[in-house]
Every structure is written in structure tokens, then in C-alpha cells.
Amino acid sequence: MKRSYVPVALLLAVLFLNIIFTQYMVHQYFYEHYTNTIIAAVINVILFPIAFLIYKKGVNVND
Amino acid sequence: MMNDKNNKIPFNEDNYTHNINRNNERKLDRRGFMKTLVGAAGVFAISSLPWGAIAAKELTGLSDKKYPKHKITDVNSIAIGDAVDFAFPSEHDSAILIRLSESKYVAYQNACTHLRCPVFWEKAEGEMICPCHHGKFDVETGEPIAGPPRRPLPEIHVKVQNGAVYAVGVKRYEA
């Protein structure tokens, strides 16, 4: 089976989102918008299992 | 017997010296790269936790501070739409009280959250204005609405009692 680079692209997208939400979180914390801070933190946490699932699906394709 | 020797180097059996294959050892393959990315996502997730926790703590109001109540002014001596300056909680923390309506008062620490110039109440505009770099604040919430300031003014809790206005506490005041 041909290896697929779709999971790699998806994981890079996840990393990109991580960076965006981390910066958003820190800024919203400084601006004292604590609800937004929490929302960004929760999204960052949720992105981890998503990344893990993408990896799990991705490695089944032959390397 | 000569057949005991296989004449190959390294030997296939009992090969204790040439058994490490270093070919491609440092090659970053697709799988390894994906593992790194998942690990990075994990690091981001874990490092987000303290921010969420501290933000939640701020939201619960645990860091609101109570101070001995301090009389600001008499209700009779401040007309609707007017403001009066005072100092709270210590004599060096200048603050401003604004009467918005018959019964609605708001008070803020009036050091601008940009570079601490004193913010004043512009009655005609209905905004709080910082003269230094034209920062503006929403009078109802203390949120910055224009100019360089990005953080809200610290709100002072007020209470009306027996015809006088008192300051009773500060929301998130770092002393």
C-alpha cells in the first residue's frame, strides 16, 4: 500500500491550531478575559486526543 | 573440519560483535515525524492547563479583595452624570466614582492600564478618557474601547448607605 501523507498534513494543521490558540489564550489572559482564556485552553487540550487519533489512523497505512 | 567455518564476516551465529545495524539510524521517517507532532500536541495541551486553572480561579472571584469600607461622598453632593475623585484602598490609589443614574454608581481605580496616567470622566462623550495617549474606557464595565490600553480598569465595588456612597472592595487589585 502506498504511504499517505494526509495524516502528516492533518497533524501539521493541528500543530498550527495549537500555536494559534496558545497565543490567543495568553493574550486573553493578559486582557483579563478569563472566559476566553478557558475556552482556548480547553480547545488546546481537546486537540491532543484528536492528534493521537490522526496518528493511530495514519500508521495503519503501511510505512 | 573446514565446514565449521562459514567464512563470512560477520558470522551469522554467535555474532556478539557486529550485531548493530546503524544504517538509516538517524533518518526521520514519516512515522517518527508524526510521533513528534503528537508529542508536541501533548505538550501544548498540558501547558494549557495552568492557564485554564488560573483563569477559572480569577472568574470565581477568589482574588477579589475586601477592604475596610471608605466613604466617598454624600449622595446629595454628586449629581447624575457627575464624577468625583477619591483614593481607595490606600491614599495613593486614586480612583473615580461616576453616578450614571438615580441609583447606579460605578467606580474604578483610575490609573490607566496603559501607562498609569489618570483617567477622567468626559461627561459630554459618556466615556472615560485617558489624556496621555487618548485611551478610552467603557464607563459601564471599565473595558478599554479605544487607544493603547488593552486591560480593563480595576473595578471598585460601591454601596449606597444612609445617603452616602461607600467603597467596599476592589475587583482584582494588585497591591
Ligand code: FES
Ligand atoms: S497612559 Fe492612558 S493611554 Fe497611555
